[in-house]
Amino acid sequence: MMAEGQLKEGIVAGRLSSMEYADNFSDLNAPLDAHEARVEADRCYFCYDAPCMTACPTSIDIPLFIRQISTGNPLGAAKTIFDQNILGGMCARVCPTETLCEEVCVRETAEGKPVQIGRLQRYATDEAMERSKQFYTRAEASGRKVAVVGAGPAGLACAHRLAVNGHDVTIFEARPKSGGLNEYGIAAYKTTDNFAQAEVDYVTAIGGIEIRHGHALGRDVSLAELADGHDAVFLGMGMSGVNALRAEGEDAEGVVDAVDFISELRQADDLSTVAIGRRVVVIGGGMTAVDAAIQSRLLGADEVTICYRRGQENMNASAYEQDLANVNGVMIRHWLQPKRVLTEGGRTVGVELEYTRLEGDRLVGTGEMLVIPADQVFKAIGQSFEAAPLNGSGSAIALERGRIKVDAEGRTSMPKVWAGGDCVVDAREDLTVAAVAAGRDAAEAIHRSLTANGRA
Structure with missing residues (x-):
């Protein structure tokens, strides 16, 4: 009625x-329990040439983490996932796996029923987060400071990888909460129980990451100021125009x-x-x-x-x-x-x-x-990218088709500044996993630029 x-x-x-x-x-999809996860993991063929791994924007070793689940090692599976995608828990919930890893699964080709890779990934990552299991420790302090604009998937992934490498990171986030698209833009039935904030806490538990909320680029801080006060800057503010x-x-x-x-x-x-x-x-x-x-x-x-x-x-x-x-x-x-x-x-x-x-x-x-x-x-x-905060407060950054132009390593035209996620040209919009990959890869490029012969 x-x-x-x-x-x-x-x-x-x-x-x-x-x-x-x-x-x-x-919750749209109930989580798998340990028995259900083992049964589903046993459906995997553990393909040598793993098309699922190729289809994943973060290149997670999917056959390996599924084998780890099948042998009763969900924490090992979680580490395999987090090594490539530190936001693997959210991606397991919101990734369109039906058009990525599961679409190319050999089981899908043969039977029309792929291995439930997303649900297996959620099982493993939830196990690690519920146990507060941290797999990474910070390297020796490098003495280098990096500013990250935006506490969304790209910014968080970048900050975590930089912190692991010993750099100090300050994230400038315009909104009252971190998470970006994961916190503000995902359907409520896909991510319940305040999971987005739990994941932010898990990611920042590595240490060396400070988040300043209510700090908008172009309003509260300029790009020139960030570049002058830090050894590198990463722009991951996403799309704000409609x-x-x-x-x-x-x-x-x-x-x-x-x-x-x-x-x-x-x-x-x-x-x-x-x-x-x-x-x-x-x-x-x-x-x-x-x-x-x-x-x-x-x-x-x-x-x-x-x-x-x-x-x-x-x-x-x-x-x-x-x-x-x-x-x-x-x-x-x-x-x-x-x-x-x-x-x-x-x-x-x-x-x-x-x-x-x-x-x-x-x-x-x-x-x-x-x-x-x-x-x-x-x-x-x-949505559209609002470029005014970039070029109204410092050296101009080259744009292409209304978004930030970057090279293969995420470098912009401005010295010491990288960018990734939805704000860059040719980004895969609204895809959390693609933003994570962009932030992670930019962090590795920044780390290389800040080190000489392997030392800061």
């Missing part, structure tokens, strides 16, 4: 009972950035305080669109529709995520682009969209229109 609060018109909070909120936002719909009326009451909605939900101590519309339309085709749509349904929205301007095969959200949306009652409609947000008395009442088609490689409108009733519209059409 529909909850009484769910019948309310407009954007309101408290549509569901406390029990419904708890059930809807419980692309516009370019539709008439998009500033109307009820039109919200999807990333802001997800952030509000993630930071809510009580989900019953998060307001949601009865009819919701999400514009976009990526992971953010799917996360916003599913969570709208879980908060009590009656009708949720994702509208994407191209076909299903062009959506950035994986087939698994699209299926998850469908299972949760979200309708996904393709070949539609927004033209106008309809309002009454300043409030959103619907979206007018135009059907699209391809003419060669060019997307064009057909002139045929459609109206979908809605009291809330989420914009999830991608």
Whole structure:
């Protein structure tokens, strides 16, 4: 039976009972227990040429860590994972394994049922974190200081690897909490029990890492100051701008950035305080669109529709995520682009969209229109990098296609400054594991630059 609060018109909070909120936002995938992990690990062929390892952006030795689980050594498995990906616990929860390691698993090719690599990785890393098992000690102090901008996946991975190598790291984070995308941008049902902060604590337990919250580049500290006061700087601040719909009326009451909605939900101590519309339309085709749509349904929205301007095969959200949306009652409609947000008395009442088609490689409108009733519209059409804090306060950094240009080692055009994650050109956006790899590799490049003949 529909909850009484769910019948309310407009954007309101408290549509569901406390029990419904708890059930809807419980862990998406229950963790494996020791027996289940051993059984699943035994399905692995331990391939010599391991296509799963090649598909992993952080190149984790997947056959090795699975063999360690199968022999009853989950802590050894955790170390194998953390050697390549210190944020392996979060990646096990949010990585699109269905399009990475599990997609190329030989079991998937042969049977259509891959080894559950992500769940095995979670089992091992959770075991280590629950036991507070630290595998690394700091090298002898180098006397070198490195500034890291952004306490997201790239910044944390960079800071940890630098600290292991004996360097002192100060992270400058604009928000009140660390974690970046992991804390503010991931669907609440994918990472429960405040896991993002637990992982930050685990990563920084190595020592030598100070985090200064509320310090934004370009506002509280300049890039020139960081470069002058440190031996190296790593920029890992991600994407902070949101692309516009370019539709008439998009500033109307009820039109919200999807990333802001997800952030509000993630930071809510009580989900019953998060307001949601009865009819919701999400514009976009990526992971953010799917996360916003599913969570709208879980908060009590009656009708949720994702509208994407191209076909299903062009959506950035994986087939698994699209299926998850469908299972949760979200309708996904393709070949539609927004033209106008309809309002009454300043409030959103619907979206007018135009059907699209391809003419060669060019997307064009057909002139045929459609109206979908809605009291809330989420914009999830991608984010943009805000470059003003970089070049407004020091030596200019070269940009390309609106993002920071770097070489193969993550170096920017500015001396002593590296960058990685979503803020750099050609980054794999919103992919935690790719950001971790970028931060880790930049840290190794910084370490090499700060040492001579192996000594600081």
